[in-house]
């Protein structure tokens with residue numbers, strides 16, 4: 001055992017600052033406040049590359065050529081349909097359970113249903129990854145519709161990934177500006193280094209467990225309010241504030257109660273989250289035609305929290321008003337994050353699989369030692 005592995009090394013609580021592995025998929029540069037996908041700054045991609053192109057980039061390391069994109073889109077189109085008997089299982093679940101719990105369960109169901117689930121060949125994992133990335137939007141839209149007592153809709157061939165989701169949720173094809181907004185959201189949230197859910201997926205893959213188990217675990221990790229559920233909590237915060245006049249009293253109350261502002265702060269970025277400005281621009285453009293107040297409250301809150309605590313907004317803050325403006329129910333917000341992150345999780349699972357070593361850190365034991373066993377009859 002080398003010195004670096006001695007359990008006496010100082011513990012980095014929350015693994016802060018620990019480099020836990022290497023990846024060529026994305027770089028979260030906390031000092032420069034940049035996010036890089038396979039060499040491209042996201043500023044370079046957003047608004048130019050579609051989620052289809054970006055998911056291909058994350059999987060294969062290069063932007064697709066025209067023919068590669070056509071083939072990739074064909075594969076996504078072909079994979080997006082969820083088998084009716086799988087949807088029947090969704091209908092049996094308590095539909096008002098958290099949408100992330102439903103999604104987590106349904107990914108597990110799809111895994112049980114796939115005869116190739118245990119096939120370890122890289123090409124087989126790739127096929128599963130493409131299919132599940134495509135199917136996730138269908139599952140989330142179905143969850144959204146069933147919660148409103150509506151029948152799930154099958155995907156419409158020829159629509160983009162983002163447009164298909166909005167179509168399957170709302171029952172009508174979205175106008176291009178809305179599909180483009182969701183597409184940009186998907187691009188911006190597609191990957192983010194070794195964030196908690198991606199690291200979870202890699203840890204599960206590290207044991208050589210199957211693709212579906214890794215994604216199921218990742219969904220469980222994203223579900224937490226310190227990670228993906230912050231977008232839902234941010235919307236609930238805006239709703240609690242209700243009017244621009246209530247922003248300042250809310251900030252004072254939150255500070256006095258030592259509570260957190262959802263959608264603010266970040267472990268890695270030392271300045272502004274590079275995704276936030278794009279999401280803000282999109283939310284602003286959607287807000288001018290529809291319920292401006294959510295954007296107005298958000299902007300006022302951003303300034304007030306900065307003045308009070310010098311906290312930067314993160315990816316989840318303007319995701320909240322953006323998703324709301326797309327007519328997506330707040331309860332589905334974290335599942336939307338999962339739809340976007342499917343490409344990143346899948347790329348990381350494939351990367352981990354291709355060059356695997358079990359992920360198994362040490363822990364510092366802080367309990368007692370040397371205790372003597374006391375029989376049950378003598379314990380007090």
Ligand SMILES: CC(C)(COP(=O)(O)OP(=O)(O)OC[C@H]1O[C@@H](n2cnc3c(N)ncnc32)[C@H](O)[C@@H]1OP(=O)(O)O)[C@@H](O)C(=O)NCCC(=O)NCCS
Nearest residue numbers: 225226227230259260261262263264265266267314315316
């Ligand atoms: C993202 C987050 C979990 C990072 O946490 P972290 O790196 O572990 O940082 P800590 O929790 O140690 O916080 C450091 C300090 O900043 C404060 N802080 C961080 N985020 C804060 C927030 N959103 N609201 C209020 N204070 C916050 C903490 O209270 C702490 O202050 P203290 O040292 O005076 O106690 C944290 O910023 C947070 O809880 N944000 C809200 C949830 C969220 O938006 N999550 C999405 C992340 S993309």
